[in-house]
Amino acid sequence: MQLSKNFSLAELTTTNSGLPNVPDADSIKNLTELCIKVLQPLRELYGNSIHITSGYRSFEVNKAANHGAVKPSQHMKGQAADLNNGRAENIKMYNLIKDHFPFDQLINESDFTWIHVSYNANQNRKMLLKL
Numbered sequence: 001m002q003l004s005k006n007f008s009l010a011e012l013t014t015t016n017s018g019l020p021n022v023p024d025a026d027s028i029k030n031l032t033e034l035c036i037k038v039l040q041p042l043r044e045l046y047g048n049s050i051h052i053t054s055g056y057r058s059f060e061v062n063k064a065a066n067h068g069a070v071k072p073s074q075h076m077k078g079q080a081a082d083l084n085n086g087r088a089e090n091i092k093m094y095n096l097i098k099d100h101f102p103f104d105q106l107i108n109e110s111d112f113t114w115i116h117v118s119y120n121a122n123q124n125r126k127m128l129l130k131l
């Protein structure tokens, strides 16, 4: 199932955890909005394919991603994606998102080891964070 021209549901539900990761209808709607409002326009401006390391996460997948800790996450609602094209490219993508697109949170993770972006149709705070 294609969510936008260059992004599929399979890419946005990828997990290396081996755990079940099936989004409900609301999460698919949120993933589609994330693709249409942020990821697809980013793909077009950036001009290259984008490697998504994590999009939607089920409760179990999110718990595994946090080493067993139960933490709330926009990934669990289908509102967030982690992108990694290598550090230098991650910096480029971060700046393109920051300067051109709506977002709720944009996070520089571990000195641009990857970047996290979330989109929430009801609340796009444009928060820039560094973890």
Ligand SMILES: [Zn+2]
Pocket: 075, 080, 081, 082, 116, 117
């Ligand atoms: Zn993330």
